[in-house]
Amino acid sequence: MIHVVKNRYWILYFCTFITLAIMSSLKYHNLNTTFFDLGVFLNNFSMIASGQWQSLFLSHVQPLGLFWAIPFYFFSTDWAATIILTCQAGFLVLPVIGLYRHFGIIPALAFSIYFPLWYNALFDFHIDHLAIPILFGFFFFERKGKLPHAVFLAVLLALVKEPFALQTVFCGLYLFLARKNYLAGLLLILFGMAYFSVCTEYIQYYFNSPFISITGGWDPVSHNKAFGWLGSSKQEIILFLITNPHTVLLEIVTNQEKVKYVLYIFGALGFIPLLRPMILLPAIPIVLIPLLSNIPEHHAYNTHYTAGLIAPLIMAFSEGLPTAKKLWGKATFPNNLFTPILISGLLTCHILVSPSPISRKFFIEKSWFFHYTVYIPSKRTHMIKSAVTKYIPLNPELVISLQNTLNLGYFSKHRNIFIFPHGATEKRMIAKINSLNWDGFWRFIKNQKLEKNVSNPILADYVIIDLKKPWFIAAQGCHWVKGICLEGQQKFTSKFSRLIKKTEQEFETIYENDEFLILKNRSIQ
Numbered sequence: 001m002i003h004v005v006k007n008r009y010w011i012l013y014f015c016t017f018i019t020l021a022i023m024s025s026l027k028y029h030n031l032n033t034t035f036f037d038l039g040v041f042l043n044n045f046s047m048i049a050s051g052q053w054q055s056l057f058l059s060h061v062q063p064l065g066l067f068w069a070i071p072f073y074f075f076s077t078d079w080a081a082t083i084i085l086t087c088q089a090g091f092l093v094l095p096v097i098g099l100y101r102h103f104g105i106i107p108a109l110a111f112s113i114y115f116p117l118w119y120n121a122l123f124d125f126h127i128d129h130l131a132i133p134i135l136f137g138f139f140f141f142e143r144k145g146k147l148p149h150a151v152f153l154a155v156l157l158a159l160v161k162e163p164f165a166l167q168t169v170f171c172g173l174y175l176f177l178a179r180k181n182y183l184a185g186l187l188l189i190l191f192g193m194a195y196f197s198v199c200t201e202y203i204q205y206y207f208n209s210p211f212i213s214i215t216g217g218w219d220p221v222s223h224n225k226a227f228g229w230l231g232s233s234k235q236e237i238i239l240f241l242i243t244n245p246h247t248v249l250l251e252i253v254t255n256q257e258k259v260k261y262v263l264y265i266f267g268a269l270g271f272i273p274l275l276r277p278m279i280l281l282p283a284i285p286i287v288l289i290p291l292l293s294n295i296p297e298h299h300a301y302n303t304h305y306t307a308g309l310i311a312p313l314i315m316a317f318s319e320g321l322p323t324a325k326k327l328w329g330k331a332t333f334p335n336n337l338f339t340p341i342l343i344s345g346l347l348t349c350h351i352l353v354s355p356s357p358i359s360r361k362f363f364i365e366k367s368w369f370f371h372y373t374v375y376i377p378s379k380r381t382h383m384i385k386s387a388v389t390k391y392i393p394l395n396p397e398l399v400i401s402l403q404n405t406l407n408l409g410y411f412s413k414h415r416n417i418f419i420f421p422h423g424a425t426e427k428r429m430i431a432k433i434n435s436l437n438w439d440g441f442w443r444f445i446k447n448q449k450l451e452k453n454v455s456n457p458i459l460a461d462y463v464i465i466d467l468k469k470p471w472f473i474a475a476q477g478c479h480w481v482k483g484i485c486l487e488g489q490q491k492f493t494s495k496f497s498r499l500i501k502k503t504e505q506e507f508e509t510i511y512e513n514d515e516f517l518i519l520k521n522r523s524i525q
Contacts, residue, residue: 008100008105009096009097009100009101009105009108010097012096012100012105012108012109012112013093013094013096013097016093016096016112017089017090017093019356019357020089020092020093020118020121020122021085021086021089021090023121023122023357023375024085024086024088024089024121024122024125025081025082025085025086026374026375026376026377027122027374027375028081028082028085028407028409029078029082029377029381030374030375030376030377030378030381031381031384031385031406031407031408031469032369032374032375032405033124033407034124034404034405034407034472035402035404035405035406035407035417035419036404036419036475037124037125037126038081038124038125038407039407039411039412039417041065041068041084041124041125041126041127042077042080042081042125042407042409042412043055043411043412043413043414043417044056044058044065044069045065045068045069045071045072045080045084045412046069046072046077046080046412046413047415047433048065048066048069048072049069049070049072049073050413052415052433052434053066054207054433054434054436054437055433057203057204057207057208058207058208058211058433059204059208059211060161060162060163060204061161061162061199061203061204062127062159062160062161063159064127064130064156064159064160065127068084068127071083071084076409077409077410077412077413078409081409081412084125085125088121088125088129089121091129091130091132091133092117092120092121092129092132092133093112093117094133094136095111095132095133095136095311095314096108096111096112098136098137098140099111099136099314099318102140102143102318103318103319103321106321106339106342106343107314107317107318107321109343109346110269110314110317110318110346111310111314113346113347113350113354113356114268114269114310114313114314114350115264115268115301115302115349115350115353115354115355116265116301116306116307116309116310117132117310118354118355118356119301119302119303119304119306119354119355120132120304120306120307120310122355122370123302123303123304123369124304126304126307127160127161128160128161128164128304128305128307128308129304129307130160131157131160131161131164131167131307131308131311132307132310132311134153134156134157134160135153135157135167135171135282135308135310135311135312136311136314136315137149137150137153138150138153138154138157138171138282138311139279139311139312139315141153142175142179147175147181147184150175150184151184151187151188154168154171154172154188154192155168155188155191157171158191158192158195158196162195162196162199162200162204163196163285163286163289163308164308165192165193165195165196165199166192166196166285166286166289167192167282167283167285167286167308168188168191168192168195169188169189169192169193169196169285170192170281170282170283170284170285171188171192171281171282172184172185172186172187172188172189172190172191172192173185173189173281173282174278174279174281174282175188176189177278177281178278178279178281200234202441202444202445203441205444205450206436206440206441206444206450207436207441209436209444209450209451209452209453210431210432210433210436210452210453210454211431212450213429213450213452213453213454214428214429214431214454225294225295226292226293226294226295226298227292227293227294228294229251229294230248230292248292252291252292255299257296257299257300258290258291258299260301261290261291261299261300261301262287262291264301264353265301265306265309265313266313267349268346268349268350268353269313269314269317269346270317270324270342270345270346272316272317272320272321272324273312273313273314273316273317273320274316274320275316275320275323275324276315276316276319276320276323277316279312279315279316279319280312280313280316281312282308282311282312283308283309283312283313285308286305286306286307286308286309287309289305290305301353302353302355302367324338324342325338355367355369355370357372365481365482366481368470368480368481380468380514380516383513383514383516384406384408384466384516385408385410387511387513387516387518388408388410388464388518389410390511391510391511391518391520392410392462392464392518394410394413396413396414396415397414397415398414398461398462399414399416399417399418399423399430399458399459399460399461399462400414400416400417400418400423400460400461400462400463400464401417401418401419401420401421401422401423401424401460401462401463401464402417402418402419402420402463402464402465403419403420403464403465403466403469403471403472404419404420404472404474404475404477405466405469405470405471405472405477406464406465406466406469408464416430418460419472419474419475420463420464420465420472420473420474420499420503421473421474421499421503422474423458423459423460423463424459424460424463424499424503424506424507424519425499425502425503425506426457427457427458427459428457428458428459428460429454429455429456429457429458430454430455430458431453431454432453432454432455433453435451435453436453459506459521460521461520461521461524462518462519462520462521463503463507463517463518463519463520464517464518464519465500465503465516465517465519466515466516466517467500467515467516467517468483468514468515468516471485471492471493471496473492473495473496473499476492478492478493478496503519504517504519506522507519507520507521507522508520508521508522
């Protein structure tokens with residue numbers, strides 16, 4: 001009996017892991033993922049495996065992508081995709097073991113049904129998920145007194161993606177202020193600040209210079225759409241935050257979606273994490289970034305941007321439970337009701353908000369991306385895959401323009417992929433990623449001048465469209481329910497229809513079946 005109790009966490013681990021692994025893999029194989037972002041990662045990993053190491057730095061600085069590229073050296077894209085999605089699920093659920101050992105079944109259960117965990121597993125694939133086990137490891141090692149291990153993981157956290165370097169800084173602040181480990185804390189603060197500055201000032205600019213040329217400008221720090229209202233540089237943003245806190249606070253509390261974001265992530269844990277505020281220090285930058293951003297996706301509760309919050313909030317929840325129970329008793333509530341009511345509340349939040357098989361989203365078709373139908377194989381999926389392999393040659397040099405919701409692994413080895421309507425209704429320049437190298441990087445540091453590294457504008461060789469999948473114009477989609485864009489989006493649907501019509505005029509339709517189309521550039525013989 002003792003043996004069973006000691007190993008009970010394995011039951012919770014494997015049940016959660018197997019569920020997430022199967023669901024994420026089924027979504028991919030049933031063509032219900034998107035190019036932004038699973039398709040981008042599959043393409044980047046394929047390019048890295050083929051020798052294009054520069055893909056490690058596209059958009060974000062993600063050196064740990066080298067690890068995820070390994071399956072693409074040995075397996076086909078579909079097998080490699082299945083492996084990384086399965087491993088993602090395994091890594092995400094790993095903290096269940098540590099939580100059970102340190103705190104018992106309630107924190108382990110709370111983590112396994114915490115809705116951000118499920119979105120990080122089922123919202124395509126994002127390298128951000130590595131922040132979850134790494135941060136838990138940081139807290140676990142720090143609790144055990146294994147400071148070198150904790151510091152190593154805090155440094156590793158920065159290598160996940162450059163925004164997490166800010167979290168490394170706050171891990172240092174946590175060690176410095178809460179644990180009085182002054183030297184280790186100071187080292188992490190300095191490393192995180194230096195790494196973030198180098199990444200955003202130099203590495204991102206140089207290795208994304210072709211895209212800066214194509215778009216006409218890009219700032220990874222102030223980003224006009226996200227943080228432009230705060231300033232045009234890091235210095236201006238920091239100064240604005242210090243001198244105008246009332247303006248910033250007013251912007252946050254008057255934005256309904258930002259308020260909902262905060263209420264959801266804390267409320268799903270009964271606000272218990274607030275009882276241990278010092279443990280929440282590492283969460284501060286990951287909370288502030290979406291709250292300061294004016295891009296709706298950044299403060300949406302159902303995306304991967306919550307990855308850096310999960311470990312601090314769950315750890316604060318775990319350590320705050322005894323205090324919560326004492327407060328419950330002081331309020332004259334029966335002590336024996338605390339745990340049942342807590343578990344009932346956690347499960348209720350899970351059912352209402354998460355995308356799991358026991359959630360309302362799974363059964364009510366208000367979000368196509370998480371409805372149960374996306375996990376069910378269909379003959380239509382087989383038709384699309386067969387048509388693509390039959391009518392489009394497997395040639396990495398061919399330029400493809402595809403609908404964002406048509407993420408096929410077949411195209412992951414293509415060097416140049418446009419997202420419809422780019423390359424279909426207008427010519428588009430191609431980024432010459434292979435032209436970037438470390439010699440050019442040092443020249444950029446010395447001269448502060450970016451090279452263009454782009455081709456002349458061209459049209460795609462093939463365009464792939466599926467009118468029965470959610471409509472997207474580049475990365476912008478409509479609210480898709482039951483196979484149509486909801487009413488009130490006439491401007492979007494009219495524009496999309498015009499783009500389809502123009503594409504059909506410019507390209508030759510070589511395959512059409514059940515509103516799935518493959519079109520070929522007329523210049524191709």
